[in-house]
Amino acid sequence: MRCNCEQNLRLELRTVMYTRNVMIRHVPVLVCDHCLTYELIPSMKSDLKKYVDAFSKQPGKISLSLTDYHELADLIYEVLAEGEYSEGILMSKLEYEIGERINLLLDLYKMAEKMQDEDWVRDIRERLSQLSVSLPEMSVMHADA
Ligand SMILES: [Zn+2]
Structure with a gap:
């Protein structure tokens, strides 16, 4: 992905x-x-707005790590913490890790459905949506790298 200045x-x-x-x-x-x-x-803009809207209603100063709320932020945090990568390698690594995380969540999803745990099912569905919307953008970034 490129800036307006190329x-x-x-x-x-x-x-x-x-x-x-x-x-x-x-x-x-x-x-x-x-x-x-x-x-x-x-793809993260609307999720961020949701958190800000929810937290700005609370009294006092709020400081939170997005990694506790958003699967993609958590995954990017983990990959960046592993070390420095060139952009192309970073993007393919992220794509790989996103795929792995989706597979893991799909396994959990099946388990939650079997246990008929509706809250858990809803939570996993939300986490999956945080990851799935981002895939095309990541691919675009990868293709441009
Ligand atoms: Zn620029």
């Missing part, structure tokens, strides 16, 4: 202050080193 965008985790009292750590963003701008991964 530079390659770099994936990194940032702490973002969304409102006066909501701070979210480990937000995956695409950074342009040339323009010094960053943008959110498109």
